[in-house]
Amino acid sequence: MxxxxxxxxxxxxxxxxxxxxxxxxxxxxxxxxxxxxxxxxxxxxxxxxxxxxxxxxxxxxxxxxxxxxxxxxxxxxxxxxxxxxxxxxxxxxxxxxxxxxxxxxxxxxxxxxxxxxxxxxxxxxxxxxxxxxxxxxxxxxxxxxxxxxxxxxxxxxxxxxxxGYRQTVLWLGDETRLCRKGLRKSLLPLLGATLLERCRPLIAQIAKPLGYALRLLRPLLGATPPRLAYGGDVKLCAITEVDSRFDSLWQKMIARPGLWLDRRAATWRWRLQDPDQQGQLALYAAINQQNQLDGYLVLARYTCKTNLQPRAYLLDFVLDPTLPTNMGAATSAALLHAAVADCRQHSLVVLEAQRFSHASDLFRYPHGGYLRSMAQTHTxxxxxxxxxxxxxxxxxxxxxxxxxxxxxxxxxxxxxxxxxxxxxxxxxxxxxxxxxxx
Missing domain, CATH: 3.40.630.30 (Gcn5-related N-acetyltransferase (GNAT))
Known part of the structure; x- marks a missing residue:
């Protein structure tokens, strides 16, 4: 050379x-x-x-x-x-x-x-x-x-x-798929790949009641958001619904001292049109009875066949900084429950948040997720x-x-x-x- x-x-x-x-x-x-x-x-x-x-x-x-x-x-x-x-x-x-x-x-x-x-x-x-x-x-x-x-x-x-830069937060998503993958992994050494493939329908049937039981036990096991009553509505937003309400929330954000990434409505519309992530991105907004934003989150769904389990990545999490404590906690919980439900709907095993500082809104209130330290080689x-x-x-x-x-x-x-x-x-x-x- x-x-x-x-x-x-x-x-x-x-x-x-x-x-x-x-x-x-x-x-x-x-x-x-x-x-x-x-x-x-x-x-x-x-x-x-x-x-x-x-x-x-x-x-x-x-x-x-x-x-x-x-x-x-x-x-x-x-x-x-x-x-x-x-x-x-x-x-x-x-x-x-x-x-x-x-x-x-x-x-x-x-x-x-x-x-x-x-x-x-x-x-x-x-x-x-x-x-x-x-x-x-x-x-x-x-x-x-x-x-x-x-x-x-x-x-x-x-x-x-x-x-937060050396931690990841996990919430359980599709419990049935998690059980199915766990059964397959456990049975592979015993049955071998060929026989395991033949048993796929049976494993799927066994995983259903196990997944349902795991869903019932989630509040005891952790890795699930807290259950709090939210008086508004959490909805999946289309790009056309990213409007002036996001600009109003942005103005409340920058009223606080700090360095804030541009989250104006026009910038969000640009982000959500990423051509390499079409169908993967989802924005959930918490809308109160006055039709204003109490907060929102953005996630990305990943189902490609890698060594990782199918999952969703939490990309952003924003709450109205002027909300009273009880309203802020309820809004946070409602948004996270919507994200977990999205994972279940799309057969994603976990919802994962990484690279979130402890100063971010995700950590303002109890999130109910499982906090795991990242290995040094992956940090x-x-x-x-x-x-x-x-x-x-x-x-x-x-x-x-x-x-x-x-x-x-x-x-x-x-x-x-x-x-x-x-x-x-x-x-x-x-x-x-x-x-x-x-």
Whole structure:
């Protein structure tokens, strides 16, 4: 191998080579329509590009990411990739004086950081342009692992410490399917694969009463939301129903000091139209008798055949911060029960929440879930580096991100990586014209 490589920004025409690289790593891949959704339709990136056009300033850019290009011989033109996704946040900074940073800030999160093993010596340099990019207030990652942590620390990114980042919360979903899978796993060593397959109908019949019994015992076993009376209605929302009520709740959110990811109605409509997750995403809203939102959650259903049990991932969980304690607890419980019922309806074994900080609304009230510590090898650490926003107003951002940042799974790149969960996504999902540049 010729040890000659260069690092440059991603071009739209790099799509096939990047997909081949991620396929080599057995990582999730997006369709070309998914690329268009992540970058061309991304409201945060559109805002950055509009700012660049309005000011004609070289200090505002919005790269898709960076690649390591093999300049020597070989059949792999791209041997490393780091995606770059822009997200808009609103900072309510209570700090008085000239360092106050209240207002909109663009943060960048990296995604799909992978370098071919034969070129790992170049991996440190691939992270450099991510932390040196202009026009953003901070760069961060919510999916750093034990292998990449050293690279983030080399570039002076600070680890964000919250017990929630090393935990996952589980609720039981479809009890019958769980029993069926448990029976099959227990009987496999005794019967063998061939005989076990013949016994599939019998196992399914045995699992039904076991699943029903498990459902009755769930309040005693845990892993189920508390039962509290909610006076409103919890409904599954279509995209057209994501309306001004979400904007009203957003205004209540940002009235509190903190750093808040953009959750306005228009941004949610964009998120829910992710072409690589059609049929997988669900938004449940708690609507009170005044037809206003008391809260909502978003989940993603995953039924693909991997070594994981079919499950739903809780991606976001928002409650009206002005609700009285009893109403907040009832709203939280009602939303979680709706999510568990969705799992049962779609034959998903568990509902899982990970990467939720303990400052998030999920932990404001008893959630009834089973709290499990993640193995160190599977833990995703959170790293952030402030990049001196305009006026060097870093004090408010530093305070907001160091203590009590209400992170859920939609901050960072967890959402964007949940496509086919490691399976190949065909570019033919929604073919788009290849662009020569961006």
């Amino acid at each position: 010729a040890d000659k490589a260069t690092i440059r920004p991603v071009a739209w025409a790099d799509y096939p080579a990047i997909q081949a690289l991620l396929r080599q790593a057995r990582w999730p891949q997006r369709s070309l329509a998914g690329w268009d959704w992540v970058w061309q339709q991304n409201p945060a990136r559109q805002a950055l590009l509009a700012q660049h056009e309005a000011t004609e300033s070289d200090t505002v850019t919005a790269p898709l990411g960076w690649v390591i290009v093999n300049e020597g011989d070989g059949d792999k033109p791209i041997v490393g990739y780091l995606g770059n996704i822009q997200q808009q946040f609103y900072l309510h900074d209570p700090t008085p004086g000239p360092t106050n940073a209240t207002g909109w800030h663009t943060l960048a999160t990296c995604t799909s950081y992978y370098v071919d093993p034969a070129w790992r010596a170049k991996s440190i340099g691939l992270m450099r342009p991510f932390f040196l990019q202009k026009g953003i207030s901070a760069a961060f990652s919510t999916t750093a692992n034990a292998h990449s942590a050293t690279v983030y620390e080399l570039y002076k990114a600070q680890a964000l410490h919250d017990p 995703s650490s959170h790293y952030l580096r402030l990049l001196k926003p305009a006026g060097n107003a870093t004090t408010g951002l530093q305070a907001a991100t160091s203590h009590g940042w209400s992170i859920t799974a939609i901050e960072g790149d967890f959402w964007y990586g949940l496509t086919a969960f490691g399976q190949e996504v065909s570019p033919s999902v929604a073919p788009l014209e290849m662009r020569s540049g961006d």
